Amino acid sequence: MAVPAATVEQLSQWEVPEQQIGLWSDAAQRFRRNRLAIAGAVLVVLLILIAFGSPLLVQLGIIHDPLKQNVEFIESGPGQNGYLFGSDELGRDTLSRLLFGSRISLAVGIFVQGIILPIGLLIGLTAGYFGGRVDNLLMRFTDVWYAFPDLLFVLVVVSVFGPSLLTIFGAIALVNWVGLARLVRGQVLSIKEKEFIEAARSSGSSPPKLILKHLLPNSLGPIIVTLTFGIPNAIFLEAVLSFLGVGIQPPTPTWGQMVFDGYEAIYANPSSVVFPALAIGFTLLAFSFVGDGLRDALDPRMRR
Amino acid sequence: MRGALLPSQLRAITSTRSGALAIFIVRRILWMIPILFFVILITFTLMHLAPGSPWDKAGGRQLSDTVINNLNIRYGLNKPVAQQFLLYIWSVVHFDFGLSYQYQNKTVSGLLLESWPYTATIGLLAFLLIIPVGVGLGVLAALRQNTRIDYITMGFATVAASFPNFVIGALMVVVLSVLAYKATGGNFYLPAAGFGIDDSLIMPVVTLALLPIAYTARLTRASTLDTIRQDFVRTAWAKGLPERLVVIRHILKNSLIPVVTTLGPTFAFLVTGSVIVETVFSIPGIGRAFVVAIESRDYPMILGTTVLFSLVIAVANLVVDVAYVFIDPRVRLT
Numbered sequence: 175m176a177v178p179a180a181t182v183e184q185l186s187q188w189e190v191p192e193q194q195i196g197l198w199s200d201a202a203q204r205f206r207r208n209r210l211a212i213a214g215a216v217l218v219v220l221l222i223l224i225a226f227g228s229p230l231l232v233q234l235g236i237i238h239d240p241l242k243q244n245v246e247f248i249e250s251g252p253g254q255n256g257y258l259f260g261s262d263e264l265g266r267d268t269l270s271r272l273l274f275g276s277r278i279s280l281a282v283g284i285f286v287q288g289i290i291l292p293i294g295l296l297i298g299l300t301a302g303y304f305g306g307r308v309d310n311l312l313m314r315f316t317d318v319w320y321a322f323p324d325l326l327f328v329l330v331v332v333s334v335f336g337p338s339l340l341t342i343f344g345a346i347a348l349v350n351w352v353g354l355a356r357l358v359r360g361q362v363l364s365i366k367e368k369e370f371i372e373a374a375r376s377s378g379s380s381p382p383k384l385i386l387k388h389l390l391p392n393s394l395g396p397i398i399v400t401l402t403f404g405i406p407n408a409i410f411l412e413a414v415l416s417f418l419g420v421g422i423q424p425p426t427p428t429w430g431q432m433v434f435d436g437y438e439a440i441y442a443n444p445s446s447v448v449f450p451a452l453a454i455g456f457t458l459l460a461f462s463f464v465g466d467g468l469r470d471a472l473d474p475r476m477r478r
Numbered sequence: 479m480r481g482a483l484l485p486s487q488l489r490a491i492t493s494t495r496s497g498a499l500a501i502f503i504v505r506r507i508l509w510m511i512p513i514l515f516f517v518i519l520i521t522f523t524l525m526h527l528a529p530g531s532p533w534d535k536a537g538g539r540q541l542s543d544t545v546i547n548n549l550n551i552r553y554g555l556n557k558p559v560a561q562q563f564l565l566y567i568w569s570v571v572h573f574d575f576g577l578s579y580q581y582q583n584k585t586v587s588g589l590l591l592e593s594w595p596y597t598a599t600i601g602l603l604a605f606l607l608i609i610p611v612g613v614g615l616g617v618l619a620a621l622r623q624n625t626r627i628d629y630i631t632m633g634f635a636t637v638a639a640s641f642p643n644f645v646i647g648a649l650m651v652v653v654l655s656v657l658a659y660k661a662t663g664g665n666f667y668l669p670a671a672g673f674g675i676d677d678s679l680i681m682p683v684v685t686l687a688l689l690p691i692a693y694t695a696r697l698t699r700a701s702t703l704d705t706i707r708q709d710f711v712r713t714a715w716a717k718g719l720p721e722r723l724v725v726i727r728h729i730l731k732n733s734l735i736p737v738v739t740t741l742g743p744t745f746a747f748l749v750t751g752s753v754i755v756e757t758v759f760s761i762p763g764i765g766r767a768f769v770v771a772i773e774s775r776d777y778p779m780i781l782g783t784t785v786l787f788s789l790v791i792a793v794a795n796l797v798v799d800v801a802y803v804f805i806d807p808r809v810r811l812t
Contacts, residue, residue, distance in 0.1 A: 318516040325750040326784050333772040334528040410642050417644050444652045451648050455641040462640050
């Protein structure tokens with residue numbers, strides 16, 4: 175077959191982009207350019223390091239044992255009696271309790287998302303993919319869950335089954351999967367009608383393959399963003415439970431409980447409220463900065 | 479034609495907008511029934527899944543079988559669970575939530591009636607604060623986009639939206655009560671607890687309102703920025719209207735439409751937020767009563783409060799949905 179000379183020339187003149195930028199590397203680039211998101215990410219990494227490193231710091235003798243009481247020095251202010259951040263009403267070191275408190279908060283934030291993900295995916299994908307009556311039924315089911323005020327539900331569950339770690343994680347997950355399920359359903363509904371799905375279907379892809387290879391990867395961005403925003407929400411709910419006195423039980427240090435304990439003696443030693451309160455606030459702020467950054471970075475409409 | 483409507487008549491009604499609106503409202507009201515039913519069912523089931531009986535005493539002397547039997551009869555716990563549930567639904571329809579476990583001879587309805595004025599006062603004041611402050615800050619930030627005012631307002635909104643309200647409340651108590659008391663020798667400070675129609679309301683109301691204010695401000699800013707770029711706004715400027723008129727008549731009127739939709743969730747937040755704020759500031763409202771009921775496992779009280787809270791939220795959402803139809807004529811009634 176003879177190719178016209180002009181076409182060959184034109185072909186060689188086509189501008190080939192020097193570097194192909196994929197969705198993910200583009201997103202990473204845009205995330206890096208977002209200063210607040212980077213600040214949030216740095217804080218999150220720091221928290222993870224603290225959560226893993228705090229037992230080591232105790233073993234090395236750098237910080238006090240968070241459970242060790244020194245009844246001679248209760249309610250010390252910051253810097254007094256060798257306690258950098260002061261001590262609480264039982265003479266325990268506020269700094270080391272603060273560092274150990276990050277373990278519970280991070281664990282709640284991350285494990286809860288681990289429970290939410292399969293539930294939300296299963297319900298959202300089923301409703302979106304099969305549509306019709308299945309969709310209707312599942313969505314009415316999520317509507318009912320949605321109507322339940324989430325803090326009340328968590329409080330009720332914890333009151334009934336007792337404040338164990340498992341109950342608290344489970345209760346928080348049970349009220350938070352609805353958002354993810356609705357999001358996944360919406361994504362599937364909008365992607366389902368696209369041509370490339372039609373193509374995959376007509377070339378004989380089975381439903382599981384269609385879901386796993388096409389529908390899921392294409393809705394990954396919004397799912398990641400939703401899960402990221404779920405982390406501060408779960409941390410918040412756990413902190414509220416602890417603050418109300420029905421969360422993870424003492425002596426395990428949690429930030430919410432520290433605010434609660436400090437609040438009892440707020441006049442004598444206000445710093446024992448301020449430190450854990452700020453720890454909660456800045457942790458949530460960090461995660462929401464990361465979430466905002468991811469949302470902007472993963473939205474293909476915002477690509478250059 | 480008396481009695482039931484014929485299908486053709488129904489179709490005639492839905493074909494007009496006011497008819498469709500009526501049907502929409504009726505459907506929306508009816509939809510509340512299954513929602514509330516399931517909320518009760520879920521909570522009721524949870525209560526009955528609880529291990530042990532309400533008469534178990536941790537560490538204390540156990541009650542004799544005869545006493546437990548009598549208690550079960552008094553609180554209706556001797557009947558089959560399904561029957562208990564149906565009886566409960568029947569009494570809830572009559573606004574009777576049963577007897578409280580933690581106090582002798584007090585009904586849940588009585589307890590709720592005692593405590594609701596506190597919750598309502600704080601919630602209402604917070605609600606009145608949210609709209610003007612949130613909308614005001616949002617419009618201000620949008621009109622002064624990318625200036626220092628915009629950055630400060632949105633920075634404040636971001637922090638207020640991330641910090642949980644019990645954290646904000648506790649920090650406010652530290653600064654405005656404790657530190658203010660110490661610094662002024664007790665001459666100027668805000669009371670950290672108690673309830674009265676005085677300065678003790680300031681901190682609870684601000685704590686409760688701060689997060690919805692932040693959300694409202696962010697949303698108002700976004701929707702105002704959208705509106706500012708519309709052609710009709712440019713026309714309004716071009717024909718030489720004074721700034722006040724353009725902002726109020728043309729921009730605000732349109733940018734407030736999406737803000738109305740947040741009023742439902744805002745109301746829900748105020749209701750659940752009362753649980754936290756009333757604990758922080760020791761206010762004897764419904765939220766505090768709920769926490770006390772949770773601690774003492776007073777199941778009828780927990781159930782009653784949950785039903786009441788869900789009902790309030792459902793009604794608020796209904797009102798917002800219906801109001802939205804009236805405000806925005808573009809809404810489709812499906």
